[in-house]
Amino acid sequence: MPLVLPSFSLKTIDDGRYRFLDLLGSGAYGVVYRAVERVPEDSSLVIRAIKIMPAVDPLSHPAVLQTRETKLHELVSNVENVVTLHRVIRTKDHVFIVMDYFEGGDLFNFIHKHSPFAGNTARLKRVFLQIIDGVAACHKRGVYHRDLKPENIMTNASLSRVCISDFGLATSRRSSTAFNTGSKRYMCPECVDCSDTDYPYDTPRADTWALGIILLHLAVLRVPWYKATLTDASFRQYITDPTHLRNTFPISPALDALLHRVFTIVPESALSLAEFRAAVEAVDTFWMSRAEIA
Structure with missing residues (x-):
């Protein structure tokens, strides 16, 4: 509250x-x-x-x-x-x-008010790469955010500069048993609804997972599931059906393939931030073509 x-x-x-x-x-x-x-x-x-x-x-x-x-x-x-x-x-x-102070406010309200990307791959890349660069710099200094979401990213009025905010849940620990830290929609499976302290979650991986949710959110103004557990019907369908994201959202094959590399339930196989950045740069478009939608 x-x-x-x-x-x-x-x-x-x-x-x-x-x-x-x-x-x-x-x-x-x-x-x-x-x-x-x-x-x-x-x-x-x-x-x-x-x-x-x-x-x-x-x-x-x-x-x-x-x-x-x-x-x-x-x-x-x-x-x-x-x-x-x-x-x-x-x-x-x-x-x-x-x-x-950022006159554009937080990124969540900005994108839902203005729909600034709307098929503009170059603009979405510019914004998202700033976010990933900010997270990478924090990780380099041993700071792991654990509550990355558009509400905690501030923007100027022109969306030319975005910055990460709110370090209230940040940690300097690379692994943690402080489960359910952050916002459920952005938590990785090892963090949400867990309690087994014998299996701490990797805090850099938690940030990388959240970045994947943010990228999809910026592209389609929606998140893929409420929480990444098998009790969530959308996440369960994603795990069992490799076409689920493309059947649900009008995203390109390139973005779909990238998100599958981020949203893996095997933490050790998840993309590093450097790999994530390179993959985003290589995306030709984030959205389906009109022919694909038809």
Whole structure:
């Protein structure tokens, strides 16, 4: 459930340096506001996005999660396709994370409002390769996101630049038994609805699987299943019928073949991010031709 906090609209923090404007969104762990920053050095005004979380007992588990989020985000904050984290401000009652503001909002709302790709392979490639490059750079620094989805990717108004956001569930561990971490539609089979701590899941693989769901989502504005378990009829059909994706979505043979290499139930045979990137670059089109649809 989304976190409920008192309204911060028109309130200020840090001796008036930041003034909150309007609420941009809310999640289970915090809310995000659009805010204006008055830069003391030259008195200029800059629009920021500020995530607000309630202050918690420093010795509690929520405090560990908050610290992990800010530390891991700071570690990748200067990556080209990661939202820049400028400051973390702590008060008696709240934690404020000051970040770059993206006027296009999150990618989920952007694509469902504007349908920006609509058969434009080059544009979809440009956007998706930025996402995969951002994830690869995070992995190189030992940061694994675990909640990749269009809602956690920000875009400018022209969709020329996209950046990964929200490191609230990120980890520095390459394997994890923190199952069901993230959003079910984007989880790999080893992570969703599991509880066997003898078989931890690979966190880089979890991010790669989520990228596959994102790619299909960008192409057709839908996800292939609710969760990657055999109790899910769509996923079960995908496992038993190799033509399922093409029978369900108007995707090209090239995209279909690529997704099968990502959505493998054998983690060891999954594509690496470098292989994934090369395969995306090699795709001639992401969609069926009119003749194929007919």
